[in-house]
Amino acid sequence: MMTTPYAALISDPALFAPLSSTDGRSRNRRLVYIVIFWLGSFAGAGLSMRTNIFVVTLVVLFCKITALSCVIFAEGASGGGHMNLVA
Numbered sequence: 539m540m541t542t543p544y545a546a547l548i549s550d551p552a553l554f555a556p557l558s559s560t561d562g563r564s565r566n567r568r569l570v571y572i573v574i575f576w577l578g579s580f581a582g583a584g585l586s587m588r589t590n591i592f593v594v595t596l597v598v599l600f601c602k603i604t605a606l607s608c609v610i611f612a613e614g615a616s617g618g619g620h621m622n623l624v625a
Contacts (some may be wrong), residue, residue, distance in 0.1 A: 540575065543568050 547568045552561040560598050
């Protein structure tokens, strides 16, 4: 699951470009993905140790709905702000 983002990040030609550089957009996206993945892993482990499964399920549901809304309302290559779900 994490092998591809790690490999793509390490092999990115703009690996050492400044963070604000437009050449490093894909690198920045991969880096954010990796950081959020690890933060979520540790947060989930801590949450599951201190609460019950119902609370963990609610948090996961909230995260999944948030991620889905980010995908639906993300700007695509055509510049649209929404995805046409009906063909």
